[in-house]
Amino acid sequence: MTEPEPTEQLQLPTRKNILLSTALAALVATVILLTIILPVEYGIDPTGVGGSLGLSAIAAAKTQPAPAQELPEAPQATAGSEQFAQSTDAPFRTETIEIPMQGDEELEYKFQMSKGQMLLYTWSSGSTEMYFEFHAEPTEGEYPEDYYMSYQIGDGSTGGHGTLVAPFTGNHGWYFLNLTENPVTIKLEVSGYYTSHGRL
């Protein structure tokens, strides 16, 4: 078994030509990136070429909401409507939870939720910067060991609000890390369908 031998096929495989070609490739790539790709993809236009070619408009359009496409079919009331509306056994709960933390401390605060149940939340740490990961670990079903699902990560955050529909039955919540040396109390307001909650 012989290895393929590129040397025979190439025309000018000298050290100088290889280095020149590599430099040329890097140069052309840089020019294309700066004038076309970065303006289109990220709206970064250091040369102004992307703007003058009208390419930056593509990037600008990306941040706008997409125009409404075809209307979704009207859901049939007879079948599948339970995926839009569901009843629960217990009324929803609303709580304001205060979580005191020392400087540099880390902790997890979780809510036990069944698959498909909903949570609305707002949290704030005032002006104290936090690292957080909004995530969940399943407690039912066949999952690999140590499986968890990451919803959202924030670095240097001081708060957030949003909603969650539990993708599986388990413990859903936040890992918080106080990035400062100062103690802080996180104020967490939640409404929704959960059975229990607490620090882990």
Added chain:
Amino acid sequence: MVVNSNRYSVHRCLLLLGLLSCSAVAFAHGIARSDQAFVQGNTGMQLIPFIYLGAKHMVTGYDHLLFLAGVIFFLYRLRDVAIYVTLFAVGHSTTLLTGVLGGIYADPYIVDAIIGLSVVYKAFDNLDGFQHVFGFRPNPRAAVLFFGFFHGFGLSTKLQQFAISADGLVANMLAFNVGVEIGQLLALSLILVFFNLWRTSGNFLRHAWHANVLLMTAGFILMGYQLTGYIVS
């Protein structure tokens, strides 16, 4: 109960790769938006759909295809093609499966930048750059296996970005992997047909140098694109 699950994944990533920053952020080239809805809404075993998604991902994944084209550029014997493609498949299947099962999250921008680097690497190798510039050529088979690991990591990370139901996870993931291999063979057939036409046209050797410089340019563009994405995300 895991007190700090974030740290768990970081440790795993560091163990495996050392250089990847680990977090789950926006993906670069992933599964098409309309397909996401299926993946997320799906529960239970759905073999054929996942095979289709895997194949589609590979056939439309230009970064994987560029690397594959670079790998087989100077392979004339079908047996060599089979060996290299098998090594690539072993590499990316390994990390696809372990990545999903281990829940390893690697930053997609970094993974895709390394995939771009793999294209640059192979093009440089095709120019015989390692021999002439550095005085030695790393084993090309080992290199294909090595970069195959990163391509698989890209697949795994993208599959994990969607809330895959745990119900039937392993079967669906294996189906996705089978689809990836089918897609790879389909794409490979087309690439080989094209290369054979090119080689028999008599222009192949004349164009080979420029083709690999172009390939390298494309690799550099992928790298710059993804690294910028990493910085601005």
